[in-house]
Amino acid sequence: MSWHVAKDDLRAYVRGELAPPALWSADTHLAACAPCRAVLAEVGDPVALDEGWERLDAELDAPRPGFVESLLVRLGVADHTARLLAATPVLRLSWLGALVAVLAMTIVATHSVRSAESPTLFLALAPLLPLAGVALSYGPVLDPTYEMAVVSPVHGFRLLMIRTLAVLPVGLGLNGLASLALPSYGLLAAAWLLPALALTALALALTPRLGPVAAPCVVGGAWVALLVVADQMASSGSTLAPFTAPGQGGAALVAGLASWLLYYVRDRFDFSNGSTGSAV
Ligand SMILES: [Zn+2]
Structure with a gap:
């Protein structure tokens, strides 16, 4: 190369x-000449350069709080709790959008089969949505922070409660709004609430024994099986047993017992790496 950039x-x-x-x-x-780059490095200010790199490093490493996280912090939630909540995958818009879509389709379907006396399809489905939300917010399936949660000093049960308290009201609230879209059924349109609480509490209580994937699957499957049996026993067009007064009492009882069991097994949520085994 014959030409080089002048030092000035x-x-x-x-x-x-x-x-x-x-x-x-x-x-x-x-870009093509190493000797000129060497001269460039000599004439440059190394201090300013180092400071620039440090600022860039800090900028790249700094955690960038998202909208939800900033909002929670502004509402007075401790910043580490806000981070855990904001990282809850179920609270993302994509998931909420899917939930709303499922509920909307159910309501449309319920309205189109007006022959039945109760909104059975909606009542059957509604308890499963909060259950799925809570289950997915804790297990390793969807949770990118699961490993962090396992190794973090946050008590497993505390994390579970934080996430449940974040996800459950969202699920229940959406169901409640959906109930309002079925005014002709009156209070019956809210008969999903106690089963929803019972299923969620039961799945959480069984999680230490069955694992975060199997527990909600087993409980959800049992709910579907119960509805199939109830459907066989009910005369056509009548309300299924779980949504009658005795059925609601049963759901309340299961919810209460499962909550007690959940509290009883609270120490067994610290899933260890297998060697320390706080779960024994
Ligand atoms: Zn050159």
């Missing part, structure tokens, strides 16, 4: 004062 031009280049077209030829040349 390189100084101007470092200060950002080199004007085109000299700037363009310097740019192109520096």
Whole structure:
């Protein structure tokens, strides 16, 4: 290479004062010429350069609180709790959108089969949605922070409660709004609430024994099986047993017992790596 960038031009280049077209030829040349880059490093200010890199590093490493997290912190939630809540995958818009879509389709379906006396499809489905939400917010399936949660000093049960308290009201609230879309059924449209609480509490209580995936699956499956049996026993068009007064009492009883069991097994939520085994 016969031509090289003049040292004065390189100084101007470092200060950002080199004007085109000299700037363009310097740019192109520096990319291909190691000796000129060496001269450039000499004429540059190493302190300013190091400071620049440090600022860039800090900027890249700094955690960037999202909208939900900032909002929670502003509402007075402790920042580490806000981070855990914001990282709850179920609270993301995509999941909420799916939930709303399922509920909307159920309501449309319920309205279109007006022959039955109760909104059976809606009542059968509604308890499963909060259950799925809570289950997915804790297990390793969808949770990118699961490993962090397992190794973090946050008590497993505490984390579970934080997430449940974040997810459950969202699920229940959406169901409640859906109930309002079925005014002709009156209070019966809210008969999903106690089964929903019972299923969620039961799945959480069984999680230490069955695991975070199997527990909600077993409980959800049992709910579907119960409805199938109830459907066989009910005369056509009548309300299924779980949504009658005795059925609701049973659901309340299961919810109460499961909550007690959940509290009783609270120490067994610290899933260990197998060696320490706080779960024994
Ligand atoms: Zn050169």
